Amino acid sequence: MPKTSEAPARIIVDGVSKTYRLRHTQSFKETFTAWARRKPISTSFQALEGIDVTVGEGESIAVLGYNGSGKSTLLKLISGVLRPDRGRVLTRGRVAGLIEVGAGFHPDLSGRENVYLNAAILGMSKDEIDAKFDEIVDFSEIGEFIDTEVKHYSSGMFVRLAFAVAIQTSFDILLVDEVLAVGDAPFREKCKAKIRELAERDKTLFIVSHDLGMISELCDRGIVLRRGNVIFDGPVSDAIQALKASDR
Template sequence: MTTSIVLEDVTKTFKLRYHRTIKQVSFAKMRGQETSSVFKAVDEVSFKVEQGEAIGLMGLNGSGKSTLLKMISGVMKPDAGQVLTRGRIAGLIATGAGFHPQLTGRENLYLNAAILGMSERETNRKFDEIVEFAGLGHRLDTQVGHYSSGQNARLGFAIAVHVDSDIFLADEALAVGDKPFKRKCLAKMREIRESGRTIFYVSHAAGQVRRMCDRVIVLQDGRLAFDGGVEEGIHFLHYDGDDEEELADEETGDDI
């Protein structure tokens, strides 16, 4: 098999500042108080992903999942270690990322598609498919600043899933939106998976991970805590009693 993603001792460090103004910092120093601290959002994480694997990246809030995904996508660079990827990367790191609130949905579609690496010709060719998937109707020519979070999710996901790629990244892609749209997204994710692309999916929803992934990686405080089977990973996190809505039961018998 072809290796798709390799992480070797990847570390990302951030600096937390406790005060906003120079005056506050000066007073804090006069009192002998700390004005900042450093923490490792991702701490010496290593693993390999083969082409075509569907990975569920899980962990509690603040465990470093989104930071890790941003380094895989190339949005961030590690402070130590290395991230190696093979092929074109696409996906949804943050719903509506790259959208300009004063531009219309149509204008943002072209802008966001360009950010994700699509040429204007490719966007023109897929325009009708993207619009139909988003289901925004006449609101496509309304400023995105007037969209709801669900409408932002519709447009952002619709663009991302129509980018031709070898690796598809999704950070809580199905966390926003109504049930019919979530079912449509699950079906599209299944198509992506069956096409042989590598999927890296960040989610707290055990049911969605069960349906979409064949391997789970768990982060705890920025460190790799688990790497293995889906059920074992969910059990490791004590997510066995996940009470999310079981979207698969509402589908027409299809299962991922």
């Protein structure tokens, strides 16, 4: 049974399914040969099947599951990057997402220009960004690299800057997909402290991670996905047990 939060809902995932099309040919020649031999050119793969999840205001939720279980697909549906084939996803309030390392960054622009670009995409005005700029750079620890083109950044530097921008926006829902894993240990500690502070300020947090230690420190509730289905939804410690007890 899906758990229904008592707090007013921020996210409703209602009977959501998502299917991907897997292509089996690369070229026109291969497509023609497959067609002539009556072989399928593509097949479909169901990544999520009838998912029901309601997340309340101020909840911190972990999404757990082995590789390929559908966690990123679920986050992308909530962020609006993907659309469901069936069912619906409703969100209330502003959504900020840290979904892919470097996503939303323009490689030929400097860190500074990307801060302005990203923060504007996330709904901040120029004056708001000006006022927060130093705090963003301080948190990211990018230092003198702020005027370097981000194509020269390491993946950890990308994430530090993206995280620093996202937490300065006035979001209600923060989606974090595994990206913190590329940060080094001191930065991860700093992010954890920030995430705890955000949770105390009643932000809704939706975190995908394989780092069970981090998850159990930050989240109250855990959802376990297995092959596109929710197999557990409840207290995070029980979710971790359910994950460990399940197979791929």
